[in-house]
Amino acid sequence: xxxxxxxxxxxxxxxxxxxxxxxxxxxxxxxxxxxxxxxxxxxxxxxxxxxxxxxxxxxxxxxxxxxxxxxxxxxxxxxxxxxxxxxxxxxxxxxxxxxxxxxxxxxxxxxxxxxxxxxxxxxxxxxxxxxxxxxxxxxxxxxxxxxxxxxxxxxxxxxxxxxxxxxxxxxxxxxxxxxxxxxxxxxxxxxxxxxxxxxxxxxxxxxxxxxxxxxxxxxxxxxxxxxxxxxxxxxxxxxxxxxxxxxxxxxxxxxxxxxxxxxxxxxxxxxxxxxxxxxxxxxxxxxxxxxxxxxxxxxxxxxxxxxxxxxxxxxxxxxxxxxxxxxxxxxxxxxxxxxxxxxxxxxxxxxxxxxxxxxxxxxxxxxxxxxxxxxxxxxxxxxxxxxxxxxxxxxxxxxxxxxxxxxxxxxxxxxxxxxxxxxxxxxxxxxxxxxxx
Numbered sequence: 001x002x003x004x005x006x007x008x009x010x011x012x013x014x015x016x017x018x019x020x021x022x023x024x025x026x027x028x029x030x031x032x033x034x035x036x037x038x039x040x041x042x043x044x045x046x047x048x049x050x051x052x053x054x055x056x057x058x059x060x061x062x063x064x065x066x067x068x069x070x071x072x073x074x075x076x077x078x079x080x081x082x083x084x085x086x087x088x089x090x091x092x093x094x095x096x097x098x099x100x101x102x103x104x105x106x107x108x109x110x111x112x113x114x115x116x117x118x119x120x121x122x123x124x125x126x127x128x129x130x131x132x133x134x135x136x137x138x139x140x141x142x143x144x145x146x147x148x149x150x151x152x153x154x155x156x157x158x159x160x161x162x163x164x165x166x167x168x169x170x171x172x173x174x175x176x177x178x179x180x181x182x183x184x185x186x187x188x189x190x191x192x193x194x195x196x197x198x199x200x201x202x203x204x205x206x207x208x209x210x211x212x213x214x215x216x217x218x219x220x221x222x223x224x225x226x227x228x229x230x231x232x233x234x235x236x237x238x239x240x241x242x243x244x245x246x247x248x249x250x251x252x253x254x255x256x257x258x259x260x261x262x263x264x265x266x267x268x269x270x271x272x273x274x275x276x277x278x279x280x281x282x283x284x285x286x287x288x289x290x291x292x293x294x295x296x297x298x299x300x301x302x303x304x305x306x307x308x309x310x311x312x313x314x315x316x317x318x319x320x321x322x323x324x325x326x327x328x329x330x331x332x333x334x335x336x337x338x339x340x341x342x343x344x345x346x347x348x349x350x351x352x353x354x355x356x357x358x359x360x361x362x363x364x365x366x367x368x369x370x371x372x373x374x375x376x377x378x379x380x381x382x383x384x385x386x387x388x389x390x391x392x393x394x395x396x397x398x399x400x401x402x403x404x405x406x407x408x409x410x411x412x413x414x415x416x417x418x419x420x421x422x423x424x425x426x427x428x429x430x431x432x433x434x435x436x437x
Contacts, residue, residue, distance in 0.1 A: 139360025299328025
């Protein structure tokens with residue numbers, strides 16, 4: 001196992017060396033989270049997954065379907081709710097940090113393997129895990145075919161009026177949230193205007209010169225909002241800016257800021273909180289050696305925003321991108337209507353099966369339906385027709401292959417997790433020791 005252990009260390013160092021040297025403490029924190037259990041390791045090591053995918057034959061893609069828009073880090077905990085630009089609460093994929101162009105099977109496989117790991121964590125037998133993954137793969141193919149055969153179905157989304165069970169409950173929970181609730185949690189009114197709280201964990205004051213650079217970047221961001229989603233100038237008046245840290249297992253070492261803006265009226269209840277987060281190299285891009293794709297994006301913030309519009313119908317009207325000191329950042333709203341699917345509430349296969357079917361449909365929608373303001377030109381064909389054609393009438397064989405991959409890769413990941421923990425404890429991650437020096 002020495003070769004595999006060396007591979008894990010080498011891939012992680014190659015992917016994160018710059019960020020690790022800039023903020024070793026953040027990566028010690030990330031690696032300790034990854035060490036907790038195999039699923040956490042899987043979430044934090046997408047780069048290893050893609051290093052493995054680069055060497056794995058794939059009979060289920062052709063020239064077209066090997067280069068479509070993909071989410072890039074699709075796992076069971078990257079789904080949740082959002083309020084779309086039409087004002088509808090939707091359950092869908094909710095993280096696009098790793099989005100890029102690649103094989104549609106990479107998303108399907110990554111989700112399936114995550115489900116196998118989650119099922120193992122819940123002590124489910126392989127026969128049950130097989131049923132769950134098969135439900136996901138079959139629903140994916142069925143929905144892709146629906147899109148190919150019925151173009152009007154591209155209006156499909158998972159909403160309050162067409163879901164039940166766990167997905168319906170998470171949508172209901174999101175519906176109870178309010179913008180004023182988010183504002184009261186994160187800000188305070190001083191002298192008749194709103195300001196961010198400085199006493200919250202992960203929030204810090206900015207030096208004047210840093211704040212000036214953030215506000216300058218914010219002005220540039222405004223030009224990246226599509227014309228159809230742009231509001232009046234008062235809406236974007238900046239009220240306050242703070243730094244933010246300590247977010248997400250995949251965001252170690254990245255800079256981020258919260259920006260408080262006026263919103264659509266001067267009423268304090270309509271203030272809006274925005275996130276401006278440094279974008280990182282997308283994991284799939286490490287194995288997609290296509291200069292045409294690479295040169296299409298000005299920076300990783302641009303790549304993230306363009307990818308999200310290509311993958312999400314009715315994307316966040318605040319979505320855009322900018323740069324600080326030449327580094328790309330993605331800007332979006334910190335919405336009160338975001339609620340994640342809580343897998344700890346799902347323990348019985350009978351409750352999980354319909355959820356996996358819905359996740360299959362959501363994955364298909366992501367691959368086949370773009371936002372109306374998506375102006376990307378990298379994919380100029382109908383993805384649903386291309387995917388349906390390459391699978392053809394081999395739906396059962398496709399599902400079999402997804403199941404076999406998921407069970408095998410989950411076993412590999414559990415062993416990889418053990419090797420990673422040993423390597424980290426032994427101080428083999430250069431620049432990030434198991435303890436602070």
